[in-house]
Amino acid sequence: MGDGSMKFNKVAKLVSLACGGVVALSAPTYAAEKDEDTVERIEVTGSRLKRVDMEGASPVTTITAEDMATAGFATVGDALRSSSLNSFGSYGGTSNNSWSSQATIQLKGASASHTLTLLDGKRMAKSPVLGGGATNINTIPTAAVERIEILTDGASAIYGTDAIAGVINIILKKDFEGVEVKIRAEQPDADGGGDNHSASFTGGLSTDKGNLMFTIEHFKKSGIVMNERPYTAAHAIDGEDPSVFQSWIGISPTGRTVNTGPNGGWENHAPFTNAGLDCADVYGDAFKGPLSDSDWAGESYCGYDYTTSAYLDVDQERTSTLLNYTYNISDDIELTARAYWASNVTTDVSAPIPGTIRFDEDMPAYTTAAGLDLRAVPEGGSMKYRFDTAGNRVRETTDSIYDFLVGLDGTTDSFDWNASASYNRYDVFKWGTGYQLIGATTDLVGGWDDDTNSFEGWDPRDPNSEAPAGATANSDARLTSSALEIDGGLSFELFELAGGATGLYVGASYREEKLDSQVDALDEAGLIAGGSGGAGGSGERDVKAIFMEMAFPVLDNLEVNLAARYDEYSDFGGTFNPQVSVRYNVLEPLLIRASWGTGFRAPTLEDLNQSASVGVGTVTNYLKCYEDGMDIKGCQIENEIPISVNRNENLGPEESESYNIGMVWDITDNFNMSVDYWSLETEGLIGSILNDEIVRAQAELWKAADEAGQPRPDISAIYPGTSVSQDGSGKLSSVTNIKQNIGLSERQGIDAKFASTFETEMGDFKLGLAWSHYLKYTDSSPEGGVQTISRNLSGTEYYPDDRVNFSANYLVGDHSLFYQADYIDHQSTDDENDNGSYHQIDSIVYHTLSYSYTMPWNNIVSAGINNLTDEEPSFRANGTYDSDTYDIIGRTYWVSFSQTF
Template identity: 70%
Template structure:
């Protein structure tokens, strides 16, 4: 059983390192005074840090000692990020981004805040989620993670939880920090440095931080599991034996008049494809699936990146000033500039030969193979260089806030503005169809080939076949918010209090690509236009806490949001906090939540794509049977915006306990449920045709008029010609999906003082019990099986850490991160299901606090050099697993 495997891991970890110490993630923080403070998940200030909803804290020191180079790395490694999340891999339009996905929900279900205010959403993510790659590590004091739904407090996106990044407010002096990390394998080296300065006076404080971070790319060829290679024991002359090759290198497709056979472009038996076209070409290779065929395959792993080159500079100014004893001004300005270079292999394409291409021998003695009329060539445009997508991300965040107190009221007001700009400059792409027009022809008068012959490596391609890809995207947000907290009435058990607030927010998105890309004429690029849109949101919200008994507190919250584009939504929350006895706190909560459709989903520009679609409608007309249809038509599918989208809705429950077992040992356990419905997605093209045929079948059986597909899926349509062939289809996003999630989160923290030093231990364990989603079949939603424990959705993630602090100035830290194994649909030779192995990453750090206000740390990440856990076919989840391999790092700080 998987619980037994996890229990074994925990017992081994605890038994082996009991003499070490401290949790990376301190689940609870002891209060140092009786001052009322605001905790993530509530706007009411309170004395008790531990509330009715679970909050986990990660400090700046936690991130540093654990060897994390960025905030994104720290958040993504949390056990609360159950199924992993996107971290900035290459070869896609998201390469400059990183996200966190609490409870295994989508990135847009987790709200990210900076000091309690919304962080700028990324236009690259359609304005639906924040890019945590832009957060400066050196500016952070701590991160609070609320692992419960909180739409009643914060509004949209707080479906699975909230990440609140708390920035430094008070700092005296100057501090320099530097960090360098090198990997044992090629690629991924990174370094950073930062400067922080601060001034404190009787009435105010000022903190300034600047940070620079740079990381090198990792090529596919830099890792053995993604580099081109022959599978163990297989034939290296057979294309099917290889991993990391593409037949789109230099390969002739003989077309309909040649049986669609693949052939290498030359027939010389004394030359290899590498001899003729360069070292990245392999072959000629045979094809065991198609007898007699050959190809000059291309090794794309030498050029394609697994991870990108990235460089980031951040600047932050935080200012606080006490205008009076009762009124405080806060001002913040934050700027982040990211540059990401995403390198892909040269664009693959097809060159069509309307006329037959003759066989002849070139001046260099290369015997070229003839092709019949209407043949084509699978061609890698390596002579034009790699595809390079240069992303420039700039984020601005400005805050001005006031907070004050009177005899009866604590009040606050804040004005925020943030803007996220993304510009993409892409080179090395193919102008669709242009290369075909550039191909030359045989000249009988000169008995030679005139113009460009793509079969000949010495024939220079004329300009005009390649193009650039350009994109500009901007998302901006402006918000005014404020409220007041006050005591309502006195009870024997304490004072009932309430907070009432309101906000007004304006959002805008402007996403455009160049005209050629908009027309679908740039081949090999990624990312389309998100369109242009704007909206405003008005909200009112309230919270109330009622001490029903000395040890029983009831919390009520509610929020009403009115969106200018889709309508309004109301979300309540009820939570209870009960001290069964002094060391043991029980807590429970229930609430509803919502996620507004993104501006990109509501305003995306139309796009066209060609798809092979099963023609169930024609099958029904010809045979009277829908299922089992094998007729396919290739047609254009037009995808347009859907202005009628509504919000995704959720309901969440949490039941937990906080147990101070002793003064030095603390434990929390929380059982949670998250149900979501009206999820936004695009109906499958085959499903649209299948549903339309089923509607016809049902109507004919009842003898009524046949309804159109739009009665089931509004905004969609299907067109046929007189012979029954599909001709085109319109498809739009819909509210149709559901998902159910259920799990348990456990945290244990302990501290022991001994004669040889201080020992701290920490354990975080997230267990996933249930994850189901749904898909429409014939117009009806069908709920999936429980995916928990399947590929990409591990049952368990465990993080165990120890920290041994000795001689006051020295510490030795150890951390183990466990990802459970998973079951796949692949079948082993003995008929059993293939199991993805479990995996443990180990980190060791030594730190020394030197006597001159400076410190040094050295560490090893992924000590045992673990590779990802692979599926049967060699694939792996890039969201879950590390590709850095073993790395060594050192950091140094100096304060004045």
């Protein structure tokens, strides 16, 4: 671009005017006096063309390292997940699932796989735990981060797959000189769990020829057991009868409960009949009852309090190192080299495995040597049994990430050029103990011996009868994903327009991706209760791409940008994505911007290669209802059958169309604002069809064909790769399912940001506000073979339509006082209260307060309180909550210290 473009643009600051809070705005377009002699072009997230301005045609929000430290965030993941741009919340690494080592970011409330995460403009390693579809933001070393740029616009025309909802670009420190040591500790107010601490060392050298920076960081946090927080500890619902099982939260019926089966009326009872004993006396403190059943008079349970052992949040320990090196080979060529490694060890504890033991023989009533009167269970009966005798389920996950980059940037009299090669690899090993081998327990049960007139072998009703070995097994997995990418491009100035020279960037890339996801043989066969299930399979592919950008400075105050990209995948074909954007300065301080583009997400290697798995589930038999002349929709006949889930090698990409219209207004030198309206429509979303839907759609096809006098078509005509089978009596015998490109969604919203500074004799004040408002969110689901669009879900459960971040920073001399408020709006639900009204999930405000003092010896000490008012999550009518949206740690106190030499 020529000097003409400098007539109406200035270099935007990289640090927000609001600074001191994560509600940062990009700096005002006209925030400083013009100095054309010092103007340089910079590359901004969302474009490969280097520009004079940071405020472009697409909205970019900046969070600096100082912002994160001041606001008390322990990790990069915490800062991103707290942003108002993370509209509906995102997964943060909670326990009792196979994702417990992960954390994600979901811009615009879209899928985590619709947000692309970059490290200095290059793709970060994708996590195989997430199927290779998203990045684990838990692995990034906070000490190495200079800033984070968040692009809230579709960008597939620039970056390719995944950039549907936006892009997170983590910019690393590069020109650091000296030594910096940081330590930080955080302690919750609540007793037990949730504390964390970290330490980092950063060193840097700079010369006229380049610089070298090295960072090593260690982070550790302790897990939280569920009963260490009052809202997840077992408790009876207020006003409910605590002697009734249904009144409790945190109590499972799978404790010690026998069922008399077909020969005893299918009744549930505590396994003993002693009138003076309760379940805790017999089986231990974690057991509750006997509790009666409000649905079945005369029946009872020995329930199990799983909150005494199950984790609410996980133990995590991470060590990461990063080396960044730049060297000026000549005045016109710069070498960049980067190496990054992280190891993240996560320990997740679940309560002992619950299981059902079936009795092939009569279990007679008798009195044990300890005086326990055991209840008889007829042949064919069973027992709900918590395997606390085998200990808790413990899953240790080790994530190891390797990332290497070598790049060259050069300039000539005619053009600029760049080339790079990068390789990243993400390895995961999961080691799980305390799981149940399905089917083994029945064979291990003993029986009554008439010769000795006693019970011989294991009697699960008797707490003093030792369970034999062989009922438990491990659940292990090994997963790996990797990517090798080579790319490069050239940028030119073509012809002059009224506003300056037209800029062109053309480039190409080649990428190889691999995924290998394997679980142990018993897990693969579905024989481990509570295990990992089927594996992600193995696959590889290559991706070739060509792309271009053009910037047309039509006038001094009007610029039109065009971008286009074509990607060719070896496993599903090609996709072309264009983008058009415009920025127009109506007045010198008032910028109007607009953009339109298409995007895509390629099916992951797991989507295309996941190994087939077989499980057992209950499915509604709509076919039988139709054949018997009953209403299909109201069918209540159910069959328990094998369900096969197969791979679909014919999946296509998910596709999107997005546009953004907004304005940026530098009202004064000390106050600026931006407002952007955005729309995102997606189609072909990859998902699994409900098993009931497959059978119902088959019944609807039969009905339509019969009414038309046509042959009955197979369900595969609507859902390719699926099938339904029946036996001779009309019972379902099997269902085959498969992933499909079946989903649609439409999203619309407004993002607004305000920032201001005030300099007074008493000190400086910096204020910032970021507000994200959802206008519309609809999705689709097939019903009877017909795609049905949902009502507008914005503002309903899981989908708060407003999130606000407000920050205020007061600086005087070497002192800084900071306050931040994070607001999450209320949500309506379909749950009806006792008075006939509908339950509403309350809005919530989290408050943060911190203080920093810059000492005279190049050191800074800071202290703060997060969640100042100790807010609990906002609850549904049944007392549960959405862990993706709300804080589970509670009020915490933190302190940090940094020393620079």
